[in-house]
Amino acid sequence: MTAAITTRGLQKRYGARTAVQALDLEVQQGTVFGLIGPNGAGKTTTLRMLLDIIRPTAGTAAVLGADPRHGGPALRRRIGFVPGELRLEGRVRARTLLAHYADLSGPVPHGEIDRLARRLDVDLSRPVRALSKGNKQKVGLIQAFMHRPELLVLDEPTSGLDPLVQREFLSMVREARDNGQTVLLSSHVLSEIQQTADRVAVLSTGRVVAEGDVESLRLTSRRRIRAGVRDTNHEAMRNALAGIPGVSHAEVIEGDIVRVSATIDGDIDPLIKLLASSTVVDLAIEEPDLEESVLALYGADAEGAVRA
Amino acid sequence: MRKPLPVFRRSLADSWRSLLGWTVGVVAVLALYLPLYPSIGGDGQIQQIIESMPPELVNTLGFSGIGSGAGYTQATFFGLIGFLLLTIAATSWGASAIGGAEESGRLELALAHGVGRARYALESALSILVRLLWLGLVATLLILALDGPSELGLSASDVVAAVSALLGLTFLIGAAALAVGAIAGRQSIGTLAGAAIAVAGYVLNAIANQVSDADAIRAASPYAWAYQDDPLVNGADPAGLAALWGVGLVLVALATFALRRRDVTG
Numbered sequence: 001m002t003a004a005i006t007t008r009g010l011q012k013r014y015g016a017r018t019a020v021q022a023l024d025l026e027v028q029q030g031t032v033f034g035l036i037g038p039n040g041a042g043k044t045t046t047l048r049m050l051l052d053i054i055r056p057t058a059g060t061a062a063v064l065g066a067d068p069r070h071g072g073p074a075l076r077r078r079i080g081f082v083p084g085e086l087r088l089e090g091r092v093r094a095r096t097l098l099a100h101y102a103d104l105s106g107p108v109p110h111g112e113i114d115r116l117a118r119r120l121d122v123d124l125s126r127p128v129r130a131l132s133k134g135n136k137q138k139v140g141l142i143q144a145f146m147h148r149p150e151l152l153v154l155d156e157p158t159s160g161l162d163p164l165v166q167r168e169f170l171s172m173v174r175e176a177r178d179n180g181q182t183v184l185l186s187s188h189v190l191s192e193i194q195q196t197a198d199r200v201a202v203l204s205t206g207r208v209v210a211e212g213d214v215e216s217l218r219l220t221s222r223r224r225i226r227a228g229v230r231d232t233n234h235e236a237m238r239n240a241l242a243g244i245p246g247v248s249h250a251e252v253i254e255g256d257i258v259r260v261s262a263t264i265d266g267d268i269d270p271l272i273k274l275l276a277s278s279t280v281v282d283l284a285i286e287e288p289d290l291e292e293s294v295l296a297l298y299g300a301d302a303e304g305a306v307r308a
Numbered sequence: 309m310r311k312p313l314p315v316f317r318r319s320l321a322d323s324w325r326s327l328l329g330w331t332v333g334v335v336a337v338l339a340l341y342l343p344l345y346p347s348i349g350g351d352g353q354i355q356q357i358i359e360s361m362p363p364e365l366v367n368t369l370g371f372s373g374i375g376s377g378a379g380y381t382q383a384t385f386f387g388l389i390g391f392l393l394l395t396i397a398a399t400s401w402g403a404s405a406i407g408g409a410e411e412s413g414r415l416e417l418a419l420a421h422g423v424g425r426a427r428y429a430l431e432s433a434l435s436i437l438v439r440l441l442w443l444g445l446v447a448t449l450l451i452l453a454l455d456g457p458s459e460l461g462l463s464a465s466d467v468v469a470a471v472s473a474l475l476g477l478t479f480l481i482g483a484a485a486l487a488v489g490a491i492a493g494r495q496s497i498g499t500l501a502g503a504a505i506a507v508a509g510y511v512l513n514a515i516a517n518q519v520s521d522a523d524a525i526r527a528a529s530p531y532a533w534a535y536q537d538d539p540l541v542n543g544a545d546p547a548g549l550a551a552l553w554g555v556g557l558v559l560v561a562l563a564t565f566a567l568r569r570r571d572v573t574g
Contacts, residue, residue, distance in 0.1 A: 055571055076420060089412050
């Protein structure tokens, strides 16, 4: 396999602040690569460097075999990009705006814009400034996908999209991969990456703290559980909870319905079995936000980078 | 096959409403002022008023030749309101083309597509130029149409010379707003630069009109480059026009150079 994107020691400093430090990434052609990390981790800076919107302070990058700094328009026509902070303004109609971008990066297959608009359910006859945040984001997705670029660089592409459209988007990403396109996707929502990415790099404070496939990163192992159970004694529940490995922040509130909340790292099965021994009236299992996961697993300064 | 000049075409498509507004402004000003000349200027009345005013004030306002058709047209349109209108238009177009586009995020998205930075800057400058040329064409045709009825006694070639000077002056101002906007990445700073050059040029010229040995001051004023040779009377001033258009093009090159070098943030 050949790499669609390779970075070596890529670094971006703003004065004394280092946004990205010594980044080594390799994204294989025809794969979906997830870049995850809390806000401010350097995801947007990294993606902008790949598009030559900003220039690295040090290090090198190769995108589709070319240096973004010198690839010029010819290189960027082979890339579709959704910026992290998409802003569309003006009275220009969405369709006219897309025609403009097709002018810059085309050719766009006939009917492709309408096909994508129908799929994402957005009305292109409206002025872009009158579109809701979600609909603007859809226009942003269309301008990235419409010319079927070899590489899609998507910075927080699902922000503002409702869950139904998010699902449609994820299937668009999978189809792109099946067509042989490469997708580099950033997100601070883990589940989005889990559902699409072949490989993942976790960014924290400007460096890769972990890289591998999603499961191997153990980011999914921490869960927050809240439950209401009946026909049990809160003392017994509290004692049983304490006996389960990996449980922390456990809280049991007595009452007709005993309220249980806890955080669990690792195997979730013993806890579920414990709850199931009573009558469960209510249960919520949440994944913690990514920042918490990253910090919990790799430490605040994340010195020891993990490779899986 | 890609159509040519995509950035230029989008810029025009996005701004035709504003261009229409400026066109109406130019037409209104000319249609309002020029027909007044026979009633207030033609019979020497205005010359009497001017002579009763302090000469410093008359010189500062550039009203000394207002008793002739050429002097009246120069004082009202080319030297004052036409200059003001086209300056504001060129400054706002120049400052928004790169600095404003960067702040609004549209520059980032455009540059992520298949367009080079130099091309973006040059097509933006071309768009400013073409819009100014349009306003200049409208002004030329309307002045020539009103010349007879308003008894101005202007020659067509002198009108073209004066319009060329006005366009060179305002393009220079617009290019300064473009360049500084591109350097700073901010629309407001670009606007400030355009306005500063317009005001400084006007003020330096006004000061030069009051002192005896003023060549050095005039040399620093783009406004003086445009008008010191009275193009409506003496025709085109090749040196002045060359200075205006030359500096304008240098500023466009500066904008291109600045945009090529910078990180685009926004």
